[in-house]
Amino acid sequence: MMTCCLVLCWAACDNKVYYEQVEKPRVIITCDPELDDLNSLIRLVLYAPDMQLEGLIYASSQFHWKGDGKGTKWFVEGREYTRNGLNYGPMESWRWDPEERFIDDVVDAYEACYPNLKVHDDYPTPEYMRSIIRVGNVEFDGDISKDSPGSELIKEKILDNVSGKLFITAWGGCSTIARALKSIQEENEGTADWSALKTKIQDKVYLCMSGDQDDTFANYIKPNWPEIGVLNVRGGTVPLAYGAQMRVPEEDKLYYSAQWLAENISSRGPLGAMYRIWGDGKQMVKDDIMDYFGLSGYTSDQLREMGYVVWMPPQPKGEFLAEGDTFTYLNLLGNGLRAFQDDTYGGWGGRKQPNTEGQTSTFMLGAADPVMPDFAAAAQNDFAERMHWSVTPAFKDANHHPVIKAPLSLKGKPGDTLKIRAEVKDPDNDDLTLKWWQFKVGSYVGDVSVANPETAATDFTIPSDAKAGDTIHLILEATDHGIPALTHYHRLIVSVL
Secondary structure (H helix, E strand, O other): OOOOOOOOOOEEEOOEEEOOOOOOOEEEEEEOOOHHHHHHHHHHHHOHHHOEEEEEEEOOOOOOEOOOOOOOOEOOOOOHHHOOOOOOOOEOOEOOOOOOOHHHHHHHHHHHHHHHHHHHOOOOOHHHHHHOEEEOOOOOOOOOOOOOHHHHHHHHHHHOOOOOOEEEEEOOOOHHHHHHHHHHHHHHOOOOOHHHHHHHHHHHEEEEEOOOOOOHHHHHHHHHOOOOEEEOOOOOOOOOOOOHHHOOOHHHHHHHOHHHHHHHHHOOHHHHHHOOEOOOOOOOOOOOOOOOOOOOOOOHHHHHHOOOOOOOOOOOOOOEOOOOOOHHHHOOOOOOOOHHHOOOOOEOOEOEEEOOOOOEEEEOOHHHOOOOOOOHHHHHHHHHHHHHHOOOOOHHHOOOOOEEEOOOEEEEOOOOEEEEEOEEEOOOOOOEEEEEEEEOOOOOOOOOOOOOOOOOEEEEEOOOOOOOOOEEEEEEEEEEOOOOOOEEEEEEEEEEO
16 A cells, blocks of 8 residues: 655745745736626736736627717617617617726726735735726727727737636627737738647637627637637626525525625725625716616616616615626636636636536536535635725734645555645634545545545545546635634645556
8 A cells, every 4th residue: 555645835924924826827807897897807806916917908798888989880689779678779889988997997996905905915016907907899899800909918918928828808798809819810820830820829718708798709709719718607606696695595695785795895995985786876887777776775667667777676775786707717716726727626616517428518507516515605705805905904903814735636546545744824823624525526426535634634545446547636625713714725636546
């Protein structure tokens, strides 16, 4: 019987605990001015240390487009201006504030919070955040006829020689992304290097889409770049779409309540003040007939009588409203689950699940995927504490995540006992609750357990019926006893020889 052991070490500097990070994914955000995009962006900037942000780009969609300012009219059959009893003809713009600057507004709020945030983690400077803002293809819904500053930035990042995946989100339409790819195609198709370049790009680019909101994925990207990776999520294990509070388990409803949001999110500084909640009196665009969410105390019928298009029932004042695009980056976060390394690993945003033909399907809703835990409490508490960081100038006055050092992978034969030597510390010296558990996303489908699941150092015996090539995913979950309780994870993948 073989025994394996791996111990890693620590480093500390000042008040912050530094530890090896597997990698930081490169991320470009494209978003349109829907209120849930705004909320998703507010959460995103609080996680800026977890990723290498390389673009914050204004985008259009079928729901929001600016127009060219020259009186040009645009119309696409079947859009929301032809649904729900509406019958608008060609228009110069749709649901877009001529002075739209919601990305800039978020970065302005981030700048106001930065002196506090940088005490708690290595946040990028406001100057850097502002330097990566661009305007994409916002003039018309689905128009990829010309380049834009946003498409040029995406093109530059796609063509650079930095190794690893480039994750590009589409919270609105894909037209800015499609234009970047189309420009590359127009300039290189037919050259001797085209085939190799196309393969390189399709291996590099990974689209994290919130649906195909302007048909440019279906009409251009998929036919011309069929091998580009796509996170085609229909949901995840942290429900954050419109009406999420009506679908979550009873034990999670607290995190969508008016009281919890008032205490933990909307009351906390410039970023919290921007976060949209039901009945907050705001609109993204003045007199937008689709945006009644800032109103409170009215029934659906009353809102319709006022001229609004009501597509979900009003909720109590102060309740959760929406972060419909946050799922596109939940698996990119540095929470230790490493979900961005492989579609099938699973994380706060869900996982790609094998279908009956043995292929991978789209991401599954947490409730529909029996191997996915309920991560809602951990994710919402994490968000709440980062909001707290934004208004807390002293490290000692806030809570911080436990830090785990442990092997990322071990190998052994069936029957071998592996010694797992993990170390866990808390930056605030809080007591910790530890738990090893099996994340059933590996190829070995049987049940496994470690010898001492509530201790960092433990033993694990590879089942005798495991086959060569099987993988077993073990998660060490560390939760501190701070307020709110914060959880960090470590994924150990055991490969069977």
